[in-house]
Amino acid sequence: MSESTTYTGFWQESPRPGILGWLLSTDHKRIGIMYLCCITTMFIVGACLGLALRLELIAPGVTVMTPQTYNATFTVHGIIMIFMFLIPSIPAAFGNLLLPIQIGARDVSFPKLNLISWYCYVIGAILAMFAIFGGGGAPDTGWTFYVPFSTQTSTNVSLVAFAAFMLGFSSILTGINFVTTVHRLRCKGLTWGRLPLFVWTLYATAWVQVLATPMIGITLVLIILERTFGAGLFDAARGGDPILFQHLFWIYSHPAVYIMILPGMGVISEVIPTFARKPLFGYWAMALSSLAIAFAGSLVWGHHMYASGMSDFAILIFSFLTFIVAIPSAIKVFNWVSTLYKGSIELAPPMLFALAFIFNFAIGGLGGLALGAAASDIHLHDTTFVVGHFHYVMFGGGGFALFAALHYWLPKFTGRMYRHKPAVISWALLFVGFNITYMAMQAVGIMGMPRRYYDYLPQFHTLNLISTIGSWILAVGLIIMFVNLWQGARKGRPVGKNPWGAATLEWTIPSPPPIENFGAEDPVVTKGPYEFKGVVADEY
Amino acid sequence: MSEHKHEPVPYRTFILIWIALLALTAITIAVSRVHLGPLNVWVALGVATLKSSLVLFFFMHLKQExxxxxxxxxxxxxxxxxxxxxxxxxxxxx
Amino acid sequence: MSIEHRDDTGDRFGMWLFLYTEVILFSGLFILYAVSLSRFPGDFAQGSHQLNIYLGSINTIVLLTSSLTIALAVSAIQMNRIRQCLTLCGVTVVLALVFLVNKYFEWSAEISHGIYPGSQHLAEMGAGVSAFFNLYYFTAGLHGLHVLIGGSLIGVVAVLTARGKITSERYTLLENSALFWHLVDLVWIFLFPLYYLIL
The missing domain is CATH 1.20.5 (Single alpha-helices involved in coiled-coils or other helix-helix interfaces)
Structure with missing residues (x-):
C-alpha cells in the first residue's frame, strides 16, 4: 500500500469541513473517535485523583489533604471512573468504531441518535464538572449515593445525580442502537454463528444497558426529588425504607459491572486467536457465556448488601446465585487458555495486554468468590480488600482490555503503527505497578483496614506505603503508554490493511477505513471470524 | 433484510378492542368495591394484565410484528x- | 449520507427497545409501591380512599379513548386518508390535554387539603399513608410528564403529516409516536387500579 502515505480515510472525507465535520458528524467512526478522546481525558483526570488518594494514604494521619477533601476525592474518582470512563469506554468508543465494520454495515441503525448519545455524554460530563467545582462543594457520598447521607449532605449531590442521569441516558441510546444494529444490519452471509466475539459481547452488553440503566435513572431522580421535597421516600420514620434504595441502586449497578467488563472480554477474545494463530476454542460456549453473564449478572445485586440488614434468606439466595456467575466467567478464562494451547503465539503488545488481562481477571474473579460467600464477606465487607478486588476486575480487567484494544485497533484507525519497544516497556510497568498497588491493598484489607478512610492504624503502614509506590510505577507506565500511542498515531510507520493477520471484516478494508467503510459493494461473508487459513499479515 | 409492511388494521377491530377495554375497566372498578382481602390486588393486576395485552397485541401491532x-x-x-x-x-x- | 438507507422494521424495533427502558423506569416506582403495600396494606387502603375515584375513572376512559384514536390514526395513514389521520391526531392531543386538566384539578384539591410530599399534614397521617401519597405523587407526576411529552410529540407529528412529510409511504414517525402514546396508556392501566382502587 504505497499510496497509504497520503490516504487518510474517514479523517479527511467529510461533508462538512473542519471542527463542524466532527461535532455534527453522524459517522460512527468519528463519533467513536470523539468518545475515545473524551474517555481518555476522563481517565487521566480520574487517574490523577486516584494517585492523590494513594498519596494521602502513604502515611497515617493527614498528609496531603483534609478528611473532607479525601471524601470528595474518592467520590469524584469513583463517579468519573465508573460513569464517565468505564461504562462508555469500550462499548461507546470501540463499539462505535468497530461494531458496524465487524458486521459489514456502513453505519449503525440510528446514526443521529448516536450523535445525540455523544452529546448526552458531554452534557453529563460538563454538569458533573460543575457539580464538582461549583458552590456547595464536591459530593462526598461515595459514588453509591447511599441514603440517608446523600439526602442530607449539603454538597452538590443533586447536580451530580442529574449528570449521572444524563450519562445513563447516553448509555441507553448506545444500547438501543447496538441491539437494533446487530439484528438488522448484518451483511450477507454473516450468520449469528459467524459473528466476531466482540460483537457478541457488545450485543449482550447492549441488552444490559437497555434493561438495567433506567433503574439507576429513576433512583437518581428519586434522590433529587428527595432532596428537593424532603418527602421521606427512604426515611424509615416516614414509611420509607433505606435498604430499598440500596436494592434499586444495585439492581442497576451490579449489571453495570458487566457493562464494564463484558466488552473487555470481547476484546480479549479477538486478540488472543489473532496472536495465537488459532481459531477461538469453543466459539459457541464463548458466545453463549456472554449472554449468560449478562443474564446471571442481573440476578446477583444483593451480594453488595450482605451487611445492610437485608434478610438472611435473601443473603443465602444471592450468595448462591453469585457463585453461578462464576461459571460463565470461568468458561471464558478456560477457553482463552485453551486457545493459547499449542498456538503459534506472537507476543505483540496487544497480546501482552490480553495475557495480563487474563492474569488480573483471574485474581479479581477469585477474590470475588471470597466476597460472594456471605460468611467471609461479613469480615471483608467495606475493607480495602473490596477496593482491591474491584480494581482487579475493573482496572486490571476492563482497563487492561481497553489498553489491549488501543494497541490492537489504533493502527487500523490511524493508519500508523506505534513503536513496539516502548509499548512493551509500558506494559511491563503497568502490569507490575498494578499488581503491587492492588495486591497490597487487598492484603491490608484482609488485615482489617476499612475503605474510605483518610487515616489508618500504624500496623497498616508498610502495606499502604508499598501500595502507594506501586501506584507511581503504574503512573509511569500510563505516561509511557499514552505518549507512545500518541506519537504512533501522529508519525508512526504507515500500516496496510491487516498488520496483525486477523480474519475479521475490519481488516479487509483500508487503514484508516473510508467513510461508509465498504466501497460500492456490500461485503459478503463466507467464513467464520477466526479462520486464519489464507489470511496474510501485511508488513509494516 | 426483508422490508415487511403491515396491512392496515380495519377501524372496526380497534373499536371492538376499545369497547373491550372499557368493559374491563368497568369490571375492575366493580370488583374493587367488593371486599376480597388480598385477592383484590391480584384481581386488579390480572385485569390490568389482560387490558395491557389487548393494547400490546392490537393497538401496538405486536400481533403483526x-x-x-x-x-x-x-x-x-x-x-x-x-x-x-x-x-x-x-x-x-x- | 450518500447512500439512502431505510429500515422501517429496525426503526420500530428501536422504539420498542426504548419503550422497554420506560417500563423499567416506572418499574422502580412500582417496586417501591409493592414493597410498601405489603408492609402497610391498611394505610394504603386509607390513602386510596382519599383519592377521587371519579376523576381517576374519567381519566382512564380519556386515556383509553386517546389510545384508540391514535391507533386509528395509524390505520388512516396506512390507507392514505390524510384528513382523517389529522383529525384523529387532533382528538388525541385534545384528550391528552383533558387528562392533564383533570389531573390539575385533582392535584389542586389534594394539595389544598394539605396532602403533598413533605407536608406537615401528611406526616401526621402516619408512615403508611405518607408512603402512599409520596409514591402517588411521584408516579403520577412522572406519568403526567410522559403525557405531556407524548401529547407534544403527536402534535409535532400532526404538523409534519399536514406538511406532507409523513405520508402513506413513510409513516414510521407517526407509528413510533403512537407506540409511545400506547405506553403512556399501559402505565396508566396499572397505575389506576393500584392507586385509586385499593380497598
Missing part, C-alpha cells in the same frame, strides 16, 4: 419479574 419483537417483550418481562421478585425475597423474609 416478527418473532423478534415478542422475544424482546418476553426478555423484558422476565427481567421485570426478577427485579421485583428478588427484592421481595429480601423484604418478605426480613
Amino acid at each position: 416478527t418473532r423478534l419483537f415478542r422475544l424482546g417483550l418476553l426478555v423484558l418481562l422476565v427481567i421485570l419479574a426478577i427485579f421485583i421478585g428478588m427484592t421481595f425475597i429480601d423484604t418478605l423474609y426480613r
Whole structure:
C-alpha cells in the first residue's frame, strides 16, 4: 500500500469541513473517535485523583489533604471512573468504531441518535464538572449515593445525580442502537454463528444497558426529588425504607459491572486467536457465556448488601446465585487458555495486554468468590480488600482490555503503527505497578483496614506505603503508554490493511477505513471470524 | 433484510378492542368495591394484565410484528419479574 | 449520507427497545409501591380512599379513548386518508390535554387539603399513608410528564403529516409516536387500579 502515505480515510472525507465535520458528524467512526478522546481525558483526570488518594494514604494521619477533601476525592474518582470512563469506554468508543465494520454495515441503525448519545455524554460530563467545582462543594457520598447521607449532605449531590442521569441516558441510546444494529444490519452471509466475539459481547452488553440503566435513572431522580421535597421516600420514620434504595441502586449497578467488563472480554477474545494463530476454542460456549453473564449478572445485586440488614434468606439466595456467575466467567478464562494451547503465539503488545488481562481477571474473579460467600464477606465487607478486588476486575480487567484494544485497533484507525519497544516497556510497568498497588491493598484489607478512610492504624503502614509506590510505577507506565500511542498515531510507520493477520471484516478494508467503510459493494461473508487459513499479515 | 409492511388494521377491530377495554375497566372498578382481602390486588393486576395485552397485541401491532419483537417483550418481562421478585425475597423474609 | 438507507422494521424495533427502558423506569416506582403495600396494606387502603375515584375513572376512559384514536390514526395513514389521520391526531392531543386538566384539578384539591410530599399534614397521617401519597405523587407526576411529552410529540407529528412529510409511504414517525402514546396508556392501566382502587 504505497499510496497509504497520503490516504487518510474517514479523517479527511467529510461533508462538512473542519471542527463542524466532527461535532455534527453522524459517522460512527468519528463519533467513536470523539468518545475515545473524551474517555481518555476522563481517565487521566480520574487517574490523577486516584494517585492523590494513594498519596494521602502513604502515611497515617493527614498528609496531603483534609478528611473532607479525601471524601470528595474518592467520590469524584469513583463517579468519573465508573460513569464517565468505564461504562462508555469500550462499548461507546470501540463499539462505535468497530461494531458496524465487524458486521459489514456502513453505519449503525440510528446514526443521529448516536450523535445525540455523544452529546448526552458531554452534557453529563460538563454538569458533573460543575457539580464538582461549583458552590456547595464536591459530593462526598461515595459514588453509591447511599441514603440517608446523600439526602442530607449539603454538597452538590443533586447536580451530580442529574449528570449521572444524563450519562445513563447516553448509555441507553448506545444500547438501543447496538441491539437494533446487530439484528438488522448484518451483511450477507454473516450468520449469528459467524459473528466476531466482540460483537457478541457488545450485543449482550447492549441488552444490559437497555434493561438495567433506567433503574439507576429513576433512583437518581428519586434522590433529587428527595432532596428537593424532603418527602421521606427512604426515611424509615416516614414509611420509607433505606435498604430499598440500596436494592434499586444495585439492581442497576451490579449489571453495570458487566457493562464494564463484558466488552473487555470481547476484546480479549479477538486478540488472543489473532496472536495465537488459532481459531477461538469453543466459539459457541464463548458466545453463549456472554449472554449468560449478562443474564446471571442481573440476578446477583444483593451480594453488595450482605451487611445492610437485608434478610438472611435473601443473603443465602444471592450468595448462591453469585457463585453461578462464576461459571460463565470461568468458561471464558478456560477457553482463552485453551486457545493459547499449542498456538503459534506472537507476543505483540496487544497480546501482552490480553495475557495480563487474563492474569488480573483471574485474581479479581477469585477474590470475588471470597466476597460472594456471605460468611467471609461479613469480615471483608467495606475493607480495602473490596477496593482491591474491584480494581482487579475493573482496572486490571476492563482497563487492561481497553489498553489491549488501543494497541490492537489504533493502527487500523490511524493508519500508523506505534513503536513496539516502548509499548512493551509500558506494559511491563503497568502490569507490575498494578499488581503491587492492588495486591497490597487487598492484603491490608484482609488485615482489617476499612475503605474510605483518610487515616489508618500504624500496623497498616508498610502495606499502604508499598501500595502507594506501586501506584507511581503504574503512573509511569500510563505516561509511557499514552505518549507512545500518541506519537504512533501522529508519525508512526504507515500500516496496510491487516498488520496483525486477523480474519475479521475490519481488516479487509483500508487503514484508516473510508467513510461508509465498504466501497460500492456490500461485503459478503463466507467464513467464520477466526479462520486464519489464507489470511496474510501485511508488513509494516 | 426483508422490508415487511403491515396491512392496515380495519377501524372496526380497534373499536371492538376499545369497547373491550372499557368493559374491563368497568369490571375492575366493580370488583374493587367488593371486599376480597388480598385477592383484590391480584384481581386488579390480572385485569390490568389482560387490558395491557389487548393494547400490546392490537393497538401496538405486536400481533403483526416478527418473532423478534415478542422475544424482546418476553426478555423484558422476565427481567421485570426478577427485579421485583428478588427484592421481595429480601423484604418478605426480613 | 450518500447512500439512502431505510429500515422501517429496525426503526420500530428501536422504539420498542426504548419503550422497554420506560417500563423499567416506572418499574422502580412500582417496586417501591409493592414493597410498601405489603408492609402497610391498611394505610394504603386509607390513602386510596382519599383519592377521587371519579376523576381517576374519567381519566382512564380519556386515556383509553386517546389510545384508540391514535391507533386509528395509524390505520388512516396506512390507507392514505390524510384528513382523517389529522383529525384523529387532533382528538388525541385534545384528550391528552383533558387528562392533564383533570389531573390539575385533582392535584389542586389534594394539595389544598394539605396532602403533598413533605407536608406537615401528611406526616401526621402516619408512615403508611405518607408512603402512599409520596409514591402517588411521584408516579403520577412522572406519568403526567410522559403525557405531556407524548401529547407534544403527536402534535409535532400532526404538523409534519399536514406538511406532507409523513405520508402513506413513510409513516414510521407517526407509528413510533403512537407506540409511545400506547405506553403512556399501559402505565396508566396499572397505575389506576393500584392507586385509586385499593380497598
